[in-house]
Amino acid sequence: xxxxxxxxxxxxxxxxxxxxxxxxxxxxxxxxxxxxxxxxxxxxxxxxxxxxxxxxxxxxxxxxxxxxxxxxxxxxxxxxxxxxxxxxxxxxxxxxxxxxxxxxxxxxxxxxxxxxxxxxxxxxxxxxxxxxxxxxxxxxxxxxxxxxxxxxxxxxxxxxxxxxxxxxxxxxxxxxxxxxxxxxxxxxxxxxxxxxxxxxxxxxxxxxxxxxxxxxxxxxxxxxxxxxxxxxxxxxxxxxxxxxxxxxxxxxxxxxxxxxxxxxxxxxxxxxxxxxxxxxxxxxxxxxxxxxxxxxxxxxxx
Amino acid sequence: xxxxxxxxxxxxxxxxxxxxxxxxxxxxxxxxxxxxxxxxxxxxxxxxxxxxxxxxxxxxxxxxxxxxxxxxxxxxxxxxxxxxxxxxxxxxxxxxxxxxxxxxxxxxxxxxxxxxxxxxxxxxxxxxxxxxxxxxxxxxxxxxxxxxxxxxxxxxxxxxxxxxxxxxxxxxxxxxxxxxxxxxxxxxxxxxxxxxxxxxxxxxxxxxxxxxxxxxxxxxxxxxxxxxxxxxxxxxxxxxxxxxxxxxxxxxx
Numbered sequence: 001x002x003x004x005x006x007x008x009x010x011x012x013x014x015x016x017x018x019x020x021x022x023x024x025x026x027x028x029x030x031x032x033x034x035x036x037x038x039x040x041x042x043x044x045x046x047x048x049x050x051x052x053x054x055x056x057x058x059x060x061x062x063x064x065x066x067x068x069x070x071x072x073x074x075x076x077x078x079x080x081x082x083x084x085x086x087x088x089x090x091x092x093x094x095x096x097x098x099x100x101x102x103x104x105x106x107x108x109x110x111x112x113x114x115x116x117x118x119x120x121x122x123x124x125x126x127x128x129x130x131x132x133x134x135x136x137x138x139x140x141x142x143x144x145x146x147x148x149x150x151x152x153x154x155x156x157x158x159x160x161x162x163x164x165x166x167x168x169x170x171x172x173x174x175x176x177x178x179x180x181x182x183x184x185x186x187x188x189x190x191x192x193x194x195x196x197x198x199x200x201x202x203x204x205x206x207x208x209x210x211x212x213x214x215x216x217x218x219x220x221x222x223x224x225x226x227x228x229x230x231x232x233x234x235x236x237x238x239x240x241x242x243x244x245x246x247x248x249x250x251x252x253x254x255x256x257x258x259x260x261x262x263x264x265x266x267x268x269x270x271x272x273x274x275x276x277x278x279x280x281x282x283x284x285x286x287x288x289x290x291x292x293x294x295x296x297x298x299x300x301x302x
Numbered sequence: 303x304x305x306x307x308x309x310x311x312x313x314x315x316x317x318x319x320x321x322x323x324x325x326x327x328x329x330x331x332x333x334x335x336x337x338x339x340x341x342x343x344x345x346x347x348x349x350x351x352x353x354x355x356x357x358x359x360x361x362x363x364x365x366x367x368x369x370x371x372x373x374x375x376x377x378x379x380x381x382x383x384x385x386x387x388x389x390x391x392x393x394x395x396x397x398x399x400x401x402x403x404x405x406x407x408x409x410x411x412x413x414x415x416x417x418x419x420x421x422x423x424x425x426x427x428x429x430x431x432x433x434x435x436x437x438x439x440x441x442x443x444x445x446x447x448x449x450x451x452x453x454x455x456x457x458x459x460x461x462x463x464x465x466x467x468x469x470x471x472x473x474x475x476x477x478x479x480x481x482x483x484x485x486x487x488x489x490x491x492x493x494x495x496x497x498x499x500x501x502x503x504x505x506x507x508x509x510x511x512x513x514x515x516x517x518x519x520x521x522x523x524x525x526x527x528x529x530x531x532x533x534x535x536x537x538x539x540x541x542x543x544x545x546x547x548x549x550x551x552x553x554x555x
Contacts, residue, residue, distance in 0.1 A: 052396060054552075074398045082396040088388030092319035093312065101312045105305070105399040128319070148397070 003030040005152055005183045006051060010060035013046050020046040022207035023060065028200075030151075033174065033184040035198035035215075037191070039296055043207040044187040045085060048156050051185065052082050065152060078107055081145030085156045091130035095121050095140055098129060099147050106148025118176065119143040120169055135166040142173065152183045159193060171196055191289040201288075205296045215288050224286045226260035229253070230267055231280040239270060252280065305399065309407030310414075317411065327377045331369035331419055335361060335426060338490065344431070347492050351524055357492075359434060362427030363517045364489050367451070369419030371480065371489075371510070374412045374452045378459030379466070379476045381408065387469035392552045401551075405460070412459075413452035420448060424521075436521050443520035446531065451513040454534040457541040458509070464548025480510075487511040509537040 006028040013021040021043045028034040038044045049055040050062060053069040053076070062069055067076040089098050096112055103109035116125050119139040124132060132140065138158065145153055155174070159167045167190075174197050177184060188194055194201050195215045202212040211218050231252040232239070239245060243266060245255035257263035260283055271278050318324055339358045347360045385391050394404055427433035436444055462479055466472050484490060486501060487510035493501060505511030516530040 054392070054396070074400070077396065077398040080396075082393075084389065084392065084396070086389055087393040088385075088390045089393065090312075090316045090385075090390060092316040097312065097315065101309075102397060104308055105397040107398075144393070 004028070004063070005030050005032075005065060006034075006185060007063040008047075008051075008061065011047065011050065011057055011062055012059035013043075013050060013055065013057050019207050021050070021057075024204070024207070024209045026202055026209065026212070028183060028185060030183050031178070031181055032199045033178045033186060033197050035186045035188055035194040035201045036204055037188060037194055037201055037292060038204035039189065042204045042296070044204060045156055047204070048154055048185065048187055052080070052084075052154055053077070078148065079151050081148060081150035081153045083141045083145045083153070083155045083158055085160075087141065089129050089137075089140065089144070092128060094126050094128050095132070095143070096125045098140065099143050102144045103147030106150075108149045110147055110149040112147070115143050115146050118146060119173060135162050138162065139166075139170070139173075142170070146177075150182070152185065153177065155184060155186045157187055157189070159188070159190065167193070191287065191292055195288045203292060203295045210295045211291075218288070218291060224291075225256040225258055226263070227282075227284045227286075228255050228257055228260065228263050228267060229280065229282040229284075230278050232271075233276060233279055236276050237274060239267070243267070305403045306407045306410065309399075309404060310411045313407055313411040314414075317415070323377060323381065327372050327415060328419065331365055331372050332422065332426070334368060334490075335365040335423055338365065339431065348495065349518070349524075350495060351519075353522065353524065355522065356431065356433070358431035359427065359522075360492060360518075362423055362431070362433045363521045364514055366420040366423040367510075367514045367517050368484065368489050369423055370416040370448060370451050370513070371455050371484070373416035373419055374409075375455035375459040375462075375480055376476060377415070378408060378412050378456050379463045380472055382460060382463040383466045383472040383476075384469055386463070386550060387472075387553050389552070391550075395551045409453075409456040409460075412456055413449070416452050417448060434522060436523060440520045440523050440526075443526040444517065447513065447516035447520055450531050450534050450538075451509075451516070454509050454513070454538045454541070457538045457545060460545035461541040461548065464545055464550060467554065483508055483510050487514060489514060506533075509534045 004027050006026070008024060008026045011021055011024050012019070024047065036044050036047065046055065050057050051064050051069050053072045056070050065076060065079055067073055069076065093101065095116065099112050099115050103112060103115070116122055119142050121136060121139055121143065124136060129137065129140065142155070142158060158174075159170050162170060171193065174184060174186070186194075186197060198215055200213065201215050201218055203210050203218070216222055229248075229252065231250070234251065236251070239253065243255050243263070245253040248254050255263060264283060267281070268278070338361050342357050342361070344356050344358050346354045347357045348354050395401065424435070428435050462476055466475050483504070486504045487493075487508065488505070489510065493505065512530040512533045515527065516534075518524070519526050
């Protein structure tokens with residue numbers, strides 16, 4: 001029996017004339033890592049801050065762990081951990097003191113050393129916050145959110161500004177959280193992040209959900225045609241026109257196939273028959289990013 | 303209550319490690335005490351009540367009042383503005399920590415720093431200038447002045463922090479509100495008895511002169527005026543109302 005940890009229906013929020021969230025329905029089940037994708041200004045943070053209890057909604061329903069987040073009840077706050085897009089901490093406390101302080105606000109504080117370990121800040125435990133790098137401060141943000149041992153974590157663009165190495169570490173961290181049964185609500189504009197972490201994703205554009213599903217199948221991604229590219233060596237005969245390939249110049253061809261297995265077989269079989277060795281052979285599935293760009297009307301992911 | 307005490311401990315740690323807050327709140331009033339007493343010498347000062355005291359004695363309680371105001375008003379206003387602009391307040395609001403307890407801890411810590419400053423100033427006065435030391439019921443009156451004054455100026459500090467639009471505007475606005483008042487209320491320079499009436503009215507209306515008077519009267523063993531306490535209490539309530547209306551958890555967008 002799955003338990004709905006987050007349930008939203010017909011959620012709306014406007015700022016003056018601007019409708020930031022224009023009636024969305026979403027749900028997240030216990031133990032899921034859910035990612036909300038969308039360009040800047042699409043409504044990701046607004047939706048997240050409504051669920052966190054920071055913003056009132058103008059319409060629709062929202063339930064977080066069975067509570068109405070707009071009421072700001074302590075019993076809800078005790079069970080969630082929040083990583084906001086940008087927040088500060090007192091710069092003169094050490095990493096350990098900061099985690100200790102915030103953990104103390106919750107009824108079920110996690111051991112500070114354990115939290116420090118999870119976010120990989122052991123070497124910096126007794127360093128003052130002001131001396132941390134940007135990436136380390138972001139990890140401290142996550143540590144603070146974990147300090148009260150929450151069931152549900154909100155991560156609003158947790159890896160923005162990370163170098164590739166730090167991003168990998170952060171991903172492992174989120175994977176670990178999921179493996180111990182935490183529910184994670186993640187917003188991101190990095191497609192590889194969503195692909196790697198999320199059990200389910202939804203794409204939001206101009207305040208509306210335009211697609212929802214698993215990263216592999218969202219918006220019919222698994223049904224989409226596979227692209228096969230190949231290039232023939234100089235002086236090779238023209239390939240059979242029946243494949244429907246399009247020349248791309250310089251002896252290269254591109255063909256879109258419903259059945260990639262057959263298409264690759266046709267190309268390689270023909271090449272061997274002709275005694276040719278292909279200069280290039282590439283088979284690509286549409287990536288989550290391709291699907292995303294198509295859904296968001298080619299707007300920059302940033 | 304446990305939450306408040308715990309928060310005071312962390313606030314205290316951060317306070318002493320921050321060179322700016324430790325210097326401007328703590329070292330500044332002490333520095334002023336030495337500078338004023340050295341520059342102005344030890345002439346006699348005629349009080350409104352007709353008493354004559356040494357100017358070094360006058361500066362002991364007026365600088366103690368300045369220390370209390372720095373710790374409670376300036377320190378609270380600036381630290382709350384910075385905490386808000388850096389997103390610290392927003393983060394706290396997302397936790398189960400109650401807003402009241404969090405702010406109470408800040409105010410209580412500021413008051414403790416203020417009391418410590420007053421104690422140092424008084425000891426300094428006694429040791430260096432053989433200044434008078436209150437005794438008996440006067441000590442109680444002196445402590446009442448301190449507690450009521452701390453609450454009053456912390457309340458004004460919170461109200462002003464809500465009016466400050468952003469971090470850059472913080473220190474100028476916060477000082478512009480209080481500095482002229484400190485001068486006009488005779489904290490740095492004594493107000494002559496034949497001062498123009500508008501100056502005397504500023505002293506009557508605003509709480510700074512009342513804090514200095516309450517501290518002065520109890521310190522010197524002169525008749526304690528409850529009207530001083532009443533004016534400060536009125537300011538506490540008024541500023542409290544403004545603070546609850548203007549207080550913001552997040553920087554304005």
